[in-house]
């Protein structure tokens with residue numbers, strides 16, 4: 001049987017693609033792409049001529065059996081999305097899980113991913129992080145997800161779009177407080193790459209004061225809740241030990 005290669009592509013800067021990814025894209029029989037026109041742009045840039053077919057959220061249930069059949073027939077296929085790593089808030093989950101169920105080999109070809117790029121340069125704790133994908137479009141749903149972060153020590157990371165960045169920041173302020181530290185990673189690897197770190201209140205003020213800062217693609221990083229200090233932990237332990245003796 002053939003192999004399914006899950007290939008990461010750039011998130012902005014076309015040079016952010018590995019040598020191995022280029023070799024795989026050159027060598028496979030077909031490329032399954034979220035958007036074939038986008039894929040052609042990337043392939044053209046690297047002088048690769050390859051047949052692409054569309055594999056996206058709206059046709060994946062139809063396309064998956066056909067792709068599985070091609071793999072079973074011995075063809076090698078690469079899966080790519082519009083930017084970054086497939087399956088990370090991008091199509092491919094259904095295909096990869098089906099391949100796994102059928103015992104077909106799935107090979108990751110790692111590379112760019114916006115969350116990892118943002119975390120790697122933000123200057124916040126990265127030993128633990130929670131990735132929440134896109135925040136919900138509706139404010140109430142968004143607030144209930146954000147409220148759950150209030151005691152979470154791990155750094156939280158979300159994708160956000162230009163249409164909702166202000167509304168989401170307002171909800172962060174409302175649920176986690178004006179002093180919550182936030183890092184905005186905007187247009188990463190592109191011409192207008194911007195990192196901005198401040199309390200959510202100040203981030204909002206800065207962004208509302210400069211409309212250009214509201215444009216493009218965003219990663220929003222929210223600092224985790226404070227870790228208990230040793231003294232806090234000792235106090236809690238002491239309280240726990242006293243509890244049985246309390247009336």
Ligand code: SAM
Nearest residue numbers: 011012084085088113114159160187188217218
């Ligand atoms: N699979 C992609 C990855 O590995 O990063 C993510 C796909 S998701 C549909 C697209 C979102 O990722 C954008 O709305 C934005 O929040 C984020 N994103 C992608 N490229 C970015 C960039 N260059 N700078 C900042 N955020 C980016």
